[in-house]
Amino acid sequence: MTATSRRQRLRALLASDQCYFPGSVFDAISARIAQEIGFETGMYAGSVASLAVLGAPDIILLTLSEFAEQARRIGRASDLPVIADADHGYGNALNVMRSVEELEHAGLAALTIEDTLLPRPFDQKAVTAVSLREGIGKMKAAVAARSDPSLCVIARTGALLMGGLSDALERFRAYQDTGVDGVFLTGVTSMSEIDAFAAVARLPILLGGTPAGLLNRKELASRGVRIALQGHQPFMAAVAAVRKTMLAQRNGTELPELVAKPDLDRLSGEPVWSARVRAFLTDTD
Template sequence: MIFHARREQLRSILTGDRCIRPGSVYDAISIRIAEDLGFELGMFGGSVASLAVLGDPDIALITLTELAEQMRRMSRAASLAVLVDADHGYGNALNVRRTVQELEAAGAAGLTIEDTLLPQAFGEAKTQLISLDEGIGKMKAALDGRGDPSLVILGRTGAASITSLDDAIARARAYQACGVDGLFFTGITARAELDAISEATALPIVLGGAPAEMSDPDYLASRRVRIALQGHAPIAAATQAVYDTLKALREGTSPKQLKGLASAELTARVTREADVKARGRAVLGLKQ
């Protein structure tokens, strides 16, 4: 299968003995840069998807179609394995099944399904969780929707910072029993919490943002953390660069005086210009 190697790459990370940091990617250029720099995995977060596609904050406005299409664009542009944040699966358990099918077809190496109540409930300012039973149903539906057995499905919960650590462990163990390939935790703020989670579960762990005291890769690896996210700095950097460039131009700066622009060599590399020219010579008879 065309995406099998990417999924096996993600599986090898999860079954390995190291903790790796993925590169945050969100479009064709960013995934090519991450691939060229040697990242072992790309992370396509829900927040960056919303920013890149809609220009909106991360409040579950992006649709499955938009998310899958952006993933499809990245899959065409590069062969880097990508883990996709599929949020709540865009509805109930039946919607989750469809979400898995669409992201699998779009080339995702793996995806996460979380038990957060999304979209935000009327009149509720604080983040809420769905029931454990509904969460289990979503995990079962995700696994049932998988056509390629190598596609990685992770059960995700933020219960540690929403309800309690005990609830996070209970949910993780229930999702583990469903047969997911790994467990994704957000809201973990102390080593004692991660120690308890590692002790109570058996699957590979993916960790969302965490404080500095939990940044040691050897410690994380010893607690079965195989992937540790480090935020989405690339899109923040890109936003600032575009803002600064447009502001300078608006204020009268000459394009030749602008700083920090991609060189012609870098642009040619990330657009695969040499490959495109070679194809042009081969099939269009174009001269050098």
């Protein structure tokens, strides 16, 4: 499946009347697992990418090239349409354009650009947003930078936590006029807040960091929410499993449950590679 076809599949999800929970993916195998299970789309988060690639916390230490290369590996491994958290676009509006170019080339179906002031400036005690004017400029730059019109560019704002509902609504309205394909909200804590955004929404709504009690597909769908993240527990579970297994090996105790070889063979594409060995590495004369 081509990158464009994956992007078109994601656009169909955003244009539907349903709400989808994406699978949290961070490498090739996790993307294949999400696809096999039946997730309609995947989410590749900056926080998880920093942990998976650098073993570092989510404080904007990961570079664009590192993030894009991992996205490229994920895209090669499955047909899952993946949405990427491109953070602040790795700089100003011009850096945003470069980020869009790189991540589009990596094969992603969509990317989000947020209006948070990152990385945190010297002596700044709390996370803040860039000005609304700069935020609008970054979203317009992101839209202008894509060469494949099927790539989804999503504006993202955490203003609800940083400036309150009034500021978040102002940004939400403004970003809808920049040419983006949806608006991603973080920090929502109640259905009444979602209702406030739904009342002025002209584009699909995406949610991140939403309390589990609000993750009701039917209720969210009726409010125009098309994508709602459940969290990045798969990566945390993977870390826990690796630690338990290494501890068991170190201590000589019973190993925890491991993936069965037939399952690993299927996820790694072993049958396909075996067929290629027979076709191209075997003397048939």
